Amino acid sequence: QVTLRESGPALVKPTQTLTLTCTVSGFSLSASGMCVSWVRQPPGKALEWLALIDWHDDKIYTTSLKTRLTISKDASKNQVVLKMTNMDPVDTATYYCARVHSEWANYYFDYWGQGTPVTVSS
Amino acid sequence: SYELTQPPSVSVSPGQTARITCSGEALPKQYAYWYQQKPGQAPVLVIFKDSERPSGIPERFSGSSSGTTVTLTISGVQAEDEADYYCQSADNTGAYPVIFGGGTKLTVL
Numbered sequence: 001q002v003t004l005r006e007s008g009p010a011l012v013k014p015t016q017t018l019t020l021t022c023t024v025s026g027f028s029l030s031a032s033g034m035c036v037s038w039v040r041q042p043p044g045k046a047l048e049w050l051a052l053i054d055w056h057d058d059k060i061y062t063t064s065l066k067t068r069l070t071i072s073k074d075a076s077k078n079q080v081v082l083k084m085t086n087m088d089p090v091d092t093a094t095y096y097c098a099r100v101h102s103e104w105a106n107y108y109f110d111y112w113g114q115g116t117p118v119t120v121s122s
Numbered sequence: 123s124y125e126l127t128q129p130p131s132v133s134v135s136p137g138q139t140a141r142i143t144c145s146g147e148a149l150p151k152q153y154a155y156w157y158q159q160k161p162g163q164a165p166v167l168v169i170f171k172d173s174e175r176p177s178g179i180p181e182r183f184s185g186s187s188s189g190t191t192v193t194l195t196i197s198g199v200q201a202e203d204e205a206d207y208y209c210q211s212a213d214n215t216g217a218y219p220v221i222f223g224g225g226t227k228l229t230v231l
Contacts, residue, residue: 048222049222063217106212107212109165112164112165
């Protein structure tokens, strides 16, 4: 059974760095073809893809946030970590991690975590 | 930049057919995927590769593609289908490997 669970602070202050952890089970992060992504959703707004890491440890970031994002993984702990620097109130959102089905650079999300809400406020 | 355009809302009566469109210049060459999201829940994949249905998704959900528009069709809509629906795809340059549409709120009258 594939599961993903996000964890991290519910509240961060402006300019701080957000660190979120996605703990997965039911699949191996080092298995061929396995990828994990982060997606966020501001309250009442659409989904926004942020970053992806694959089994080779290759990483892809959304262009608009590339300078602020770092995605990494620890396969031995079954964890994927997302860091976002210089947080701003507009970054207030629910942050989801999702398993990515990857096929010839076609990506889609077949399993999602429940999401973790993050509020940016002083 | 690249965008996928969806209508903000679609309304249908129970038992009718709902059609939700998603338009994008790269769709003739890129697969589209559809997600259903109910309030307070994570998205669920309902269609992949334009028209394939994951196991466990009811047969009333189907997808199609024609030129720069893909369509999610829900036949015989039920009250439980009321949700937000998002299309997802990519552009042809690699600059946008994952992009979501703005979402469509399906209301079952």
